[in-house]
Amino acid sequence: MLPRNEIEQHQQNECQQQQISCGYFDIGCHVKIKRCQLDKHNHDYNTHHTKLLFDKLSATNIELAFVRKEFQETKQELSETRNKLFATQNELAATRREQKSTRNELVQIKEVISKLATPKHQTVLRAAKQPTTTQLIATPPSRTIATPPSRPIPTLPTRPIPTTTQPIPTPPTQPTVEEETILLMSEVLRLNQPRATQSSYRENVKRMSELMKNGELHNLSEDECFFKLKLKRNCQSLYIFLVEDLTGIRNHPHNEFANEDIVLQDWFSFYRLYVSIRKYDKKNSKCFLVDTKRSGNNRLLVYGENVGWNDYKDENDYVIFYFTKK
Helix, strand or coil, rough: CCCCHHHHHHHHHHHCCCCECCCHHHHHCCEEEHHHHHHHHHHHHHHHHHHHHHHHHHHHHHHHHHHHHHHHHHHHHHHHHHHHHHHHHHHHHHHHHHHHHHHHHHHHHHHHHHHHHHHHHHHHHCCCCCCCCHHHCCCCCCCCCCCCCCCCCCCCCCCCCCCCCCCCCCCCCCCCHHHHHHHHHHHHHCCCCCCCHHHHHHHHHHHHHHCCEEEEEEEEECEEEEEEEEECCCCCCCCCCCCCCCCCCCCCCCCEEECCCEEEECCCCCEEEECCCCCCCCCCEEEECCCCCCCCCEEEEEECCEEECCCHCCCCCCCEEEEECC
């Protein structure tokens, strides 16, 4: 018999009948087994564990490549910023030199005016019939310009204004599917805060999702767009990347969905989403997961980092992605 204070420690570290998780749980093997069966599980699932490790290594290499590219871009931006700073400093120095030169010229002009204001120079100016400094400073008398006599404007005979008939109002046209989708998305973004509009919020999201097609990009404005994707498996991990070109990714064997703008890859233990939108990049835009179950709590995503989306799937396993410029 074990003492009461050692039972918990025994269950956690020693008990062979205790249910434990596989050592590869973090990379995708979610099997729970007894501690006494762990060696057999590792032997039987050796191939599966090796594939999970390979997928994780591949994902890590891709993330490392993106991080390196981002580091080079940041380094280039730092160099450009440093050059702009040096150019601004040179412009500031030139402006200061110009200001100093202007100040010296102003001092010289004041000295000349002070010399001309002496009685000796005033006498010489009067003898030469030149205007004195006081007359030079004073404003010259204004001239009066004679205006020609005004002529009477002839009056034109008035004509009766013809009466126009009121136009017949045209009945309002029904919005297209695209227009209704955009209107619903605008309403969803407007209602994503007050708790009093939860029912309206969910109804708008449901109706909008019914109108949207899988992977079809919708432009809400010049700085906003959105689309929906169907995620079949209940997987927690998602990596999203905003890239310029999808040519080398569109025919990948792990692709679950691909079109001109979006590529979704299923790597068993996680998903990768590649998006290519004109004039959007990871520096000038943000991406959100739209909340389909509550009112507000849209999830901000970070490009290249892992995020879970299961809480944002609707009843048909669709997830709505919303992009906006910063």
